[in-house]
Amino acid sequence: MxxxxxxxxxxxxxxxxxxxxxxxxxxxxxxxxxxxxxxxxxxxxxxxxxxxxxxxxxxxxxxxxxxxxxxxxxxxxxxxxxxxxxxxxxxxxxxxxxxxxxxxxxxxxxxxxxxxxxxxxxxxxxxxxxxxxxxxxxxxxxxxxxxxxxxxxxxxxxxxxxxxxxxxxxxxxxxxxxxxxxxxxxxxxxxxxxxxxxxxxxxxxxxxxxxxxxxxxxxxxxxxxxxxxxxxxxxxxxxxxxxxxxxxxxxxxxxxxxxxxxxxxxxxxxxxxxxxxxxxxxxxxxxxxxxxxxERRVDFLVELASELAQGHMGAETAKKDNRLRQQPLTPGKGKRAMCQVNCRCKSNHATVRCVDCYKYTCGKCRMEIAWQCQVCADSVM
Incomplete structure (x- = not known):
């Protein structure tokens, strides 16, 4: 499916x-x-x-x-x-x-x-x-x-x-x-x-x-x-x-x-x-x-299975998001957490969280945002 x-x-x-x-x-x-x-x-x-x-x-x-x-x-x-x-x-x-x-x-x-x-x-x-x-x-x-x-x-x-x-x-x-x-x-x-x-x-x-x-x-x-x-x-x-x-x-x-x-x-x-x-x-x-x-029966069965699984998947996603939100902003003083973004990066350590999904992010999975001074930011706006 x-x-x-x-x-x-x-x-x-x-x-x-x-x-x-x-x-x-x-x-x-x-x-x-x-x-x-x-x-x-x-x-x-x-x-x-x-x-x-x-x-x-x-x-x-x-x-x-x-x-x-x-x-x-x-x-x-x-x-x-x-x-x-x-x-x-x-x-x-x-x-x-x-x-x-x-x-x-x-x-x-x-x-x-x-x-x-x-x-x-x-x-x-x-x-x-x-x-x-x-x-x-x-x-x-x-x-x-x-x-x-x-x-x-x-x-x-x-x-x-x-x-x-x-x-x-x-x-x-x-x-x-x-x-x-x-x-x-x-x-x-x-x-x-x-x-x-x-x-x-x-x-x-x-x-x-x-x-x-x-x-x-x-x-x-x-x-x-x-x-x-x-x-x-x-x-x-x-x-x-x-x-x-x-x-x-x-x-x-x-x-x-x-x-x-x-x-x-x-x-x-x-x-x-x-x-x-x-x-x-x-x-x-x-x-x-x-x-x-x-409608074709195979299409109906796929749609039926998706709708039946949607409630379970939504509940599991909500639980996972709640657990991620409860994580501290940093793992703790002198501690590091595993990367939670990519399964291939689990061996990489992370010290900061993403501001959107609240997952600990390693350096490979992090997107750096360039700093701007107040004058440049006001000029762009």
């Missing part, structure tokens, strides 16, 4: 050793009571800070009609009991989060960490349905539409959401028991053919892009399924799903493009890095929504 003159601002914020010391002792809870809280909350090491962050994300923005729900894998190999391995991800290991994201702005509306088996979840309720209902709880009853992948989508979930004035659109896994047997079997279908099944409150579209390949789309948003006029004859449920499924994936790409993530062996610090990245993205969305100014 550099300023207008090309000089680095990072070194002016704080010394490197102080930053390392802060990161070494960074904690987000009281360690004395952590063992008691871990018994009921695996996320206890950062749960208080995380809860405040999520609450601010929910209340700070009113998302649009279309919401995308998917998983995010924050890459890390720190030791924790809920570390996940997902072979299909670029980074195989990490902490998994369930994310609800606004489709248009990519604002993170709600986010939940996956901590393994949840004892509070009802026995007969699927994990996917429980996650979707938790993520959508602040956004229900407002006529929104949710897009999910085949892990979440089911008829029972569509009915639950529909009872809360929310529609569902997503691909459905063919192993679901609720699907008709004709859909589960790999039949030899006509290429680009479409078959539609309907039930109370939901429509199942089975599209065959190839002869022995089918795609199942469950929708409570479409009452009528229409096919296109082109060669592939794609139904509108397929085209709508393709345009709405990418919210969380694009958000994850944007977050990882400009990240504060660094190497760490402690998972709370890794979660904190992810929290800062998401907060920066949400701040960018809010800035554009409130001001209407279109």
């Amino acid at each position: 550099v300023n207008e003159n090309g000089k680095s601002l990072i070194s002016k914020i704080m010394p490197r050793n102080r930053f390392k010391d802060i990161m070494r002792h960074l904690r987000f809870d009281y360690k004395g009571t952590r063992m008691e809280r871990v018994g009921t909350d695996k996320f206890a090491a950062i749960s208080n800070v995380w809860g405040s962050f999520v609450a601010n994300c929910i209340k700070s923005f009113n998302p649009g009609r279309y919401i995308t729900i998917d998983e995010q894998l924050f890459p890390t190999k720190t030791r924790c009991c809920f570390l996940q391995y997902i072979a299909t991800k670029p980074d195989k290991f990490g902490i998994k989060f369930w994310v609800a994201c606004d489709l248009k702005s990519k604002y993170v509306c709600n986010i939940i960490p996956y901590l393994g088996k949840d004892p509070s979840r009802p026995m007969r309720e699927r994990l996917s349905e429980n996650v979707v209902m938790k993520l959508m709880e602040p956004l229900l009853d407002k006529g929104r539409s949710v897009t999910t992948d085949n892990f979440f989508t089911s008829v029972s979930l569509a009915r639950q959401l529909l009872s809360r004035k929310t529609t569902l659109l997503g691909t459905e896994n063919k192993i679901r028991r609720e699907l008709p047997e004709s859909v589960k079997k790999p039949l030899d279908r006509n290429e680009f053919s479409t078959q539609v099944f309907s039930t109370s409150g939901a429509t199942l579209t089975v599209y065959a892009p190839k002869r022995k390949k089918t795609v199942c789309i469950l929708s409570s948003m479409h009452s009528v399924v229409e096919t296109g006029d082109n060669k592939k004859k794609k139904p509108n449920t397929i085209t709508d799903y393709k345009s709405m499924k990418c919210g969380v994936d694009v958000m994850d790409q944007m977050v990882r493009e400009y990240s504060v993530r660094s190497g760490t062996r402690r998972w709370p610090v890794g979660v904190f890095y992810n929290m800062i990245d998401i907060a920066a993205l949400n701040a960018y969305v809010l800035y554009q929504a409130c001001t209407g100014v279109k």
Whole structure:
């Protein structure tokens, strides 16, 4: 991060050793009571800070009609009991989060960490349905539409959401028991053919892009399924799903493009890095929504970092100036001080202070002013 003159601002914020010391002792809870809280909350090491962050994300923005729900894998190999391995991800290991994201702005509306088996979840309720209902709880009853992948989508979930004035659109896994047997079997279908099944409150579209390949789309948003006029004859449920499924994936790409993530062996610090990245993205969305100014995200992040550091830098500068002002005019009788102007002159001794910045100044850093008599000074004026 550099300023207008090309000089680095990072070194002016704080010394490197102080930053390392802060990161070494960074904690987000009281360690004395952590063992008691871990018994009921695996996320206890950062749960208080995380809860405040999520609450601010929910209340700070009113998302649009279309919401995308998917998983995010924050890459890390720190030791924790809920570390996940997902072979299909670029980074195989990490902490998994369930994310609800606004489709248009990519604002993170709600986010939940996956901590393994949840004892509070009802026995007969699927994990996917429980996650979707938790993520959508602040956004229900407002006529929104949710897009999910085949892990979440089911008829029972569509009915639950529909009872809360929310529609569902997503691909459905063919192993679901609720699907008709004709859909589960790999039949030899006509290429680009479409078959539609309907039930109370939901429509199942089975599209065959190839002869022995089918795609199942469950929708409570479409009452009528229409096919296109082109060669592939794609139904509108397929085209709508393709345009709405990418919210969380694009958000994850944007977050990882400009990240504060660094190497760490402690998972709370890794979660904190992810929290800062998401907060920066949400701040960018809010800035554009409130001001209407279109600005590159990298420029916004640099400006944001500068403004956040400005208060700290101003306080440190004031403390330093106060210490310099309290220095005596001369080091003392028979004593000499080190030069405080240039770091390369610290071995040089000084006996006088600058009248402007109050720093002890050696002979190399001092500017001599020629003396004038009163007559010459009056003539110049």
